[in-house]
Amino acid sequence: xxxLLLTMVSLFAVTWVMAxxxxxxxxxxxxxxxxxxxxxxxxxxxIVLRGGEGARVALVAGPDVRNLDQIKPxxxxxxxxxxxxxxxxxxxxxxTEAPTAADRIERSKPGEKPSGAAGVSVATTVxxxxxxxxxxxxxxxxxxxxxxxxxxxxxxxxxFIHTLKPGDPVEIIYTEALAVSVVxxxx
Numbered sequence: 001x002x003x004l005l006l007t008m009v010s011l012f013a014v015t016w017v018m019a020x021x022x023x024x025x026x027x028x029x030x031x032x033x034x035x036x037x038x039x040x041x042x043x044x045x046x047i048v049l050r051g052g053e054g055a056r057v058a059l060v061a062g063p064d065v066r067n068l069d070q071i072k073p074x075x076x077x078x079x080x081x082x083x084x085x086x087x088x089x090x091x092x093x094x095x096t097e098a099p100t101a102a103d104r105i106e107r108s109k110p111g112e113k114p115s116g117a118a119g120v121s122v123a124t125t126v127x128x129x130x131x132x133x134x135x136x137x138x139x140x141x142x143x144x145x146x147x148x149x150x151x152x153x154x155x156x157x158x159x160f161i162h163t164l165k166p167g168d169p170v171e172i173i174y175t176e177a178l179a180v181s182v183v184x185x186x187x
Contacts, residue, residue: 024088025160030080037075037182042068049077066107067114074185084175087160090125094169096143099124113184119177128168131161138164 035049038056045061045068061068099122107116126140129147138161139149152158164170 023160024086025157026084026086027154027156028082028084030082032078032080034079035077037071037073037077037185039073040068040071047071061114064107065114065116066110067112070113071182072185076183076185077180078183079178079180082175082177084173086173087157088171089164090169090171092167092169094125094171096127096141096169097123097125098143113182115179115181117177117179119175121173121175123171123173125169125171128164128166128170130166131164133162136161140170 033051035051035057038048038050040047045063045065047059047061049057049059051057101120101122103118103120105116105118108114124143126142129139129141131138136152136158137149138152139147141147152161
C-alpha cells in the first residue's frame with residue numbers, strides 16, 4: 001500500500017521549469033500509524049481499533065469499503081498519510097490563477113483484503129504582496145483578490161520566502177494522500 005501512496009503522490013508531482021535563479025521549495029512528510037482490530041460488527045459496519053499505546057478508536061466503515069467481512073479481530077490496520085508542498089517563483093507577468101484540484105481514489109478489488117488510497121492536489125498561482133523577514137511572514141494576493149498573510153515556520157521555507165519580492169508570481173501546489181490497508185493477523 002505504501003507503494004500505491006507514493007505512486008499517487010508522484011502522479012500529482014509537478015515538473016518544474018526553473019525561473020531565473022529562484023529554486024523551487026519542496027517539502028513532504030509522511031506519517032504511518034498501525035493499530036490492531038479489536039472488534040468488527042458487520043450489522044453496523046463498526047470497527048474498534050486499538051493503537052500501540054492502548055488508545056481505542058471506534059470507526060464506521062462507509063458503504064464504499066469493500067470486503068469488510070474479511071476483517072477479523074487481531075488483524076492490523078496500517079494507515080500512511082503524506083503531505084507535500086511545492087512553491088516556485090514564476091516569470092514576472094504570470095497572472096494569478098484560481099485554484100485547480102486533481103484527485104485520485106483507489107480501493108481494493110472484490111475478494112481482496114480491504115484497502116484504499118485517496119489523494120488530492122491543489123495548484124494555484126498567487127502574487128507576493130510583502131515579506132517580513134524579521135517575523136518570517138509572507139503576504140500574497142489570491143486570484144480572487146483576497147490578501148492572506150501566513151507565518152512560515154520551516155527553516156527551508158523561510159529561506160525560500162526571503163528570496164521573494166513584491167509582485168513575484170508564485171505557483172503553489174499542495175498535495176495530501178492517505179492509504180489504508182488491512183494486514184491479516186499473524187498466527
